[in-house]
Amino acid sequence: MTDSIHCAAIESIPAGGWAVGVSGGADSVALLSLLRDRPDLSLHVVHLNHQTRGKASDDDAEFVRQLADRLALPHTLAIRSGVEPTLGNLPRNPSARYRAARMGLFRRVVHTHGLNGVILAHHADDLAETVLQRLLRGSTALGLVGPETRTDLDGLVLLRPLLSVRRDTLRAVLLARLLEWREDQSNASNAYFRNRVRRMLAGRPVLTAALIALHEACRRWRAWLSANAPAPGEQLPGALLRGLAPVLAQQTGRQWLHARGVPHDELRRDVVQRLLTMASDAASPAQQSFPGNILVRRRAGRLWVGQ
Numbered sequence: 001m002t003d004s005i006h007c008a009a010i011e012s013i014p015a016g017g018w019a020v021g022v023s024g025g026a027d028s029v030a031l032l033s034l035l036r037d038r039p040d041l042s043l044h045v046v047h048l049n050h051q052t053r054g055k056a057s058d059d060d061a062e063f064v065r066q067l068a069d070r071l072a073l074p075h076t077l078a079i080r081s082g083v084e085p086t087l088g089n090l091p092r093n094p095s096a097r098y099r100a101a102r103m104g105l106f107r108r109v110v111h112t113h114g115l116n117g118v119i120l121a122h123h124a125d126d127l128a129e130t131v132l133q134r135l136l137r138g139s140t141a142l143g144l145v146g147p148e149t150r151t152d153l154d155g156l157v158l159l160r161p162l163l164s165v166r167r168d169t170l171r172a173v174l175l176a177r178l179l180e181w182r183e184d185q186s187n188a189s190n191a192y193f194r195n196r197v198r199r200m201l202a203g204r205p206v207l208t209a210a211l212i213a214l215h216e217a218c219r220r221w222r223a224w225l226s227a228n229a230p231a232p233g234e235q236l237p238g239a240l241l242r243g244l245a246p247v248l249a250q251q252t253g254r255q256w257l258h259a260r261g262v263p264h265d266e267l268r269r270d271v272v273q274r275l276l277t278m279a280s281d282a283a284s285p286a287q288q289s290f291p292g293n294i295l296v297r298r299r300a301g302r303l304w305v306g307q
Helices: 002-008 026-035 055-070 080-086 094-113 124-136 167-176 193-201 205-228 238-242 246-260 269-280
Strands: 016-021 041-049 075-079 150-153 156-159 287-290 294-299 302-305
Touching (some): 016 094, 026 167, 055 075, 080 094, 124 167, 124 193, 193 205, 205 246, 238 269, 246 269, 269 287, 269 302
Parallel strands (some): 016 041, 041 075
Antiparallel strands (some): 287 294, 294 302
């Protein structure tokens, strides 16, 4: 079993230096153990103490430090209050804020140590949970695309090699290798939406498989849109958007905004629709602000970014 995981997932990782996000939980400990099977990988353990669970958070960090020391791996441990002041404006939403802190820490470690990027422990059950969460929140088809095996986040490469591997399989790896891990007691709380979704999916493997298949179908749909949507230059002609099918106009606007500096996470449907309205309706404001402090102007039916 562990050999099949090694061949199917871990072997896909390019050789070289990589940071590994390790929380101390079962998934990340299993990932680190599997990565250690590759002698051509140079690993750097990274852990962010989110400081949300008092002593339990501190104990998680100490567990990761001891694990890295035992494996003779270099490591960087940081606390959220020490990372956030270096990042500037942060989201108000707690989960988005914590994610921004993690990405900021990963980016710093990768840059400081000249690494290829970061390897994360997201697996197939995480993927299904993400899709169901977004369905329940009314997401469109494009929003149902969960995390990808490889993501380039504004120059930071994120690898998720375990997206085809189930949670139970990773637990079996830990048991077979006699490895310990930390259990986050907050995962049992109904106060968190993801926990309620996880409980809903427990014991429903058919539903989990269907959600993973839905993600794949939406991923192929997004890939088709990206391949067929026009790629405008610095200026975006309103006439170009008006001549496209609505779904292609949406994708073109989305790609243009992202290329101008709007963060990927901020490219909501309403944000893109505001750009399309600006391009098609001469009565709309000729100067509008978009996420990422991007100022879009309109003149003679064309849009561009300017001060």
